[in-house]
Amino acid sequence: MSLSVLLSVNGVAREVALDDPRVTLLDLLRERLGLTGTKKGCDRGQCGACTVLVDGRRINSCLTLAASCDGARVLTIEGLAEEGALHPVQEAFIAHDGFQCGFCTPGQIMSAVGLILEGHAGDDPERIREGMSGNICRCGAYAGITAAILDAERRLAERNRAEAA
């Protein structure tokens, strides 16, 4: 059975022919498009390493069939920086040591971008931690991650104010 999926990945239109409908969005990104920034941790929805944004919402790409994403807009860690400048969430993760080994980090950052877009957590650290509970960090960098997200929210608000002015 052959299927063809049309996706926008990090702003670039990609048409991928699938020889097998079993391909997940995660495997499509990593194995077919060479975008290995998105990580495979558990492959079962339990760790968040595979988090990407689909049509602006954070999801687990390991539990998503590529075929059911036909027509979708996908944003991965590779698409976050603009014209070589890191995204404020990326900058904040570096500034606050939001990682150690770095394996969970692309998923943490994409999840944080999703969380900020959702707008439910605000600047409450407890709500941020709860909203990030789908991303496990085996190195235990949680304190840095929470601090980074609080800071990124400030950076983004400043950037928006500067752009509005």
Added chain:
Amino acid sequence: MNRFDYVRPATFAEAIAAASEPGAAYLAGGTNLLDLMKGGIVRPGRLVDVSRLPGLGAIEWLADGGVRIGALVRNSDLAHDSEFARRFPAVAEALLSGASAQLRNMATVGGNLLQRTRCAHFYDVAGACNKRAPGAGCEARGGEARNAAVLGWSEHCIATHPSDFCVALVALDAVVEIAGQGGEYQVPLEDFHRLPGETPGQESVLEPGELIIAVRLPAQAASFSRHARYLKIRDRTSFAFAVASAAAALRIEQGAIAAARIALGGVAPKPWRARLAERALIGVGPDRTHFDRAAEAALADARPSGDNAFKIELARRIVARALALAAAGTPARLPALPGSPFSPVAGVLHV
């Protein structure tokens, strides 16, 4: 994962026809189905992808004050719909206590109702399981029973239904709308899931090919909005299934309880409505003695199914505490840690 055919129907009729073939399964958010397929626990020969089927994605307010939730509404969209959360706060809290933000963005209303058990032996394809293979036996008997049932179980299966959402829904008299080859019909959620008896593989009233199209909550369910909570004990503060949970909703008039709704999760093969406990509260004051008595009634028929007698006392305490929280009043804003007994004291950070 087994090989399968993938089809994406454009209409209900096409979907139902495609899913009525033996071995076919609907695919909605995929968060449970793909997990089970990766483990080889289920092996559908055809996936009927309804995730973008038109007409199933709306939250509709009915003229009588009830609400009709399309089967494809995502768990996060429902929980964060401000009107929905205002009228049915315990349902929103239950939804937000489940899974993770990513999974809730994917998981649908219909899929949540039909998610399978988290019994460890159900997942272990090398072991015996009557749910997977009728007549094979049940490895959970005498095995790992921490998440097994203390109510409603049978000798053939002691597994629990893991949903949080369903617990709050069943407390509030939700109704499931179903479409099949014979037309459309509806069933109270309380009668939608089946007890295991001798056939634990048959988990709901659905016949092959039947599609959940919506879940409805009656207007009356909103009359509890000022006193409604969901409380869930887990092995970690967030992103874990319930060891035991309870939804509690009260209508308090002139200092006495005029109506009560109680349901339990994590302790039975289906979302468990505790009607006797509800009756025990009618006309009495909202105080600890009466809540303890209601909790006794809720667990009166409970018995351990293995090394899990602790869950009976745990569930009693959860029911009493959920009632006390409900009586104290629905918080103006959902707590930072939905459903958690460890919600922070103001100013103290939970680490």
